Amino acid sequence: MPVEVRLPTLLRPHADGAASVSATGATVGDVFADLAARYPGLSDQLVDESGSIHKFVNVYRNDDDVRYLDQLETKVTDGDVVSILPAVAGG
């Protein structure tokens, strides 16, 4: 099922410059795996070595942060928008 994945400016070079890309999968994790197959550099920015969403990345299904849903197991359906927004953070 196709979903739209919106990328922040700094990650677009990993996806041939696209602001958004179409991907398929039943969960956010599936969608990321689909992206990883096509854009290997992108997945390193989204998922850490332990396979969790990177600490400084917010991932939303539509407007809901998937950390408060089922993380990478969060289900997506046709037409959903997955937005990647780097965290606003500092010290």
Added chain:
Amino acid sequence: MGFASPTLRVTEAQHRAIVAHCYDGLPNEACGLLIGPVVDDEPRGPVAEVRPCRNEDESALTYRLDSRDFMAALRAAEDRGEGLVGCWHSHTHTDAYPSPTDIEQAKWYPEWVYVIVSLRDGDPVLRAYRIRDGVVAECQVVLDR
């Protein structure tokens, strides 16, 4: 300097709201977002809204702006045809200058204005910066009455 640093225009009430939110957050760092007109990644006019947000880290040393507050602010800005001008956060024990972590994280939003409020001394100190490619440039802050 390789880039221009915009002037940040806020009202006295907004200035007070930012500083008050920083004090309310003690002993931890506090953070929030600045909403206003943005054209071609530059603020075009005074800040329309200062929006206090939660610090997910609940730390005196770091902040991570609550992801839900972030999306809510983004949508509120878009609904009004505006954008995110920047953010603020407090430094509880250091001066009002970007830390190495602030400079590193600013890479994600190089078009923003970064306001830092130092609560180290008796009086709060609010200063604003643009941070690009590791370079810090101070922005003038103008208070509108």
